[in-house]
Amino acid sequence: MGVQSKFYKSAFKTLQERKQISEDKAIAKKNKIYKDIPELLEIDNQLSKNMVIVARYALSEGSKQKIEEISKISLELSNRKRQLLCMNNINESDLKVQYFCNNCSDTGYDKNGKVCSCVKSLAKQFAFKELNSSTPLNNCTFENFDCNRYSDDNREVMTTIFDFCKNYADEFNENSQSLLFMGGTGLGKTHLSLSIAGKVIEKGYGVIYGPLSKILAKIEKEHFSQSDSTTLDNICDCDLLIIDDLGTEFLTSFTTSVLYDIINTRILNSKPIIISTNLSVEELEKQYGQRIISRIFGCYKGFVFRGEDIRLD
DSSP states (O other), X not given: OOHHHHHHHHHHHHHHHHHHHHHHHHHHHHHHHHHHOHHHHHHHHHHHHHHHHHHHHHTSTTOHHHHHHHHHHHHHHXXXXXXXXXXXXXXXGGGXXXXXXXXXXXXXXXXXXXXXXXXXXHHHHHHHHHHTTTOOGXXXXXXXXXXXXXXXXXXXXXXXXXXXXXXXXXXXXXXXXXXXXXXXXXXXXXXXXXXXXXXXXXXXXXXEEEEHHHHHHHHHHHHHTTOOOOHHHHHHHSSXXXXXXXXXXXXXXXXXXXXXXXXXXXXXXXXXXEEEESSOHHHHHHHHHHHHHHHHHHHEEEEXXXXXXXXXX
């Protein structure tokens, strides 16, 4: 089974589970209401019978008067039903199944028989989750980032960066700006990137995080094995892409081209990226050339992390 098929299979399975849960809840709720208000059960049963009778008469000639009589009775029953619901502060929707997706009623297919957008969304979530499976999101949060670990000379700068990142995560949306974190190892670039990722995921956005070497290796493997996976599409399409350790990957003509395509595509589609690197401006230019670096420095808001390696404490 291809990777893409695996994600879609998981999406349909999730929808089936959701559908069953929703229907079970609706049945339990409806049974409780019927128990408290027996007349409602009698009305609903009679309305169902009337629908069957009307359908039967509709197939025979000369039954217009009979259909009108039954329809009148059904209208009176419906009015009585609304009256009972109002008297007991019950919404009519409480007697219906509340599906997670109103477009497909959790079947996975819309009214035209096409795969619903909710399936595609779930499949992407599963793909993002797999890509982030080795990411230590829970270990790096804003709450456990301590600016006091920096020296007096660097604390103010790092506090400003911390405050910006926290605000960025709180106010994140599809049009948020891209960021570039620069500085030596152990200065908090990865920690703050993961802190942002965690908060943005909590807000319901699709986030992909990973070292560039891992991302490129996965794309390259799928490309040359002709897999049906859409990792590259997901990376270009997710709400926020976080690339860690730019500059540590092994570059080839293929991976360099892929990196440019990722950066350029997301810029053209106004989709944000957060990139962290240990390299200086000069080192970045030497390794990637103006074609890639001009796109980054021209479109990203940059931050230079300062201090000593706080992981050594």
